[in-house]
Amino acid sequence: MIAFSYTEAMVRRSALASLLVLFCACAPEGGGPAKLVVAAPMTGDMAGEGQGLERSVRMAVADEAEETGFPPVEIVVLDDRADPFEAVSVARRAVEDPSVFAVIGHMTSGCALEASRVYARAPLAMITFLACKRSTCW
16 A cells, blocks of 8 residues: 555545445446546557556555445546547547446546536546646636
């Protein structure tokens, strides 16, 4: 387990608690695994950041499952290549899968803004922590 500061631990717990609420509210009815999508650049210039996000999400979900009994979640990684057009395609793939209960990502404001329009129509929750364009945040 990785050591976190108090603030980091509280933010992490809050985010995972939010995911748990989403999971419980939106779990698939067919009995298959619920899916959490990580939408980030896995190739190209920002691949390192996207792969870091994937590792962080996997570790956080595994830690939470071990400590609190967080329900099993399948993590699905979709590569948006830090391209807003590809982000829309990724968002459509996430929305089309009824077992997806939330999306963590996108890492750039352009991708987050374009993908959020797709998620909003679904509706599907998107949690983004790096996008900072004013129109994305408020």
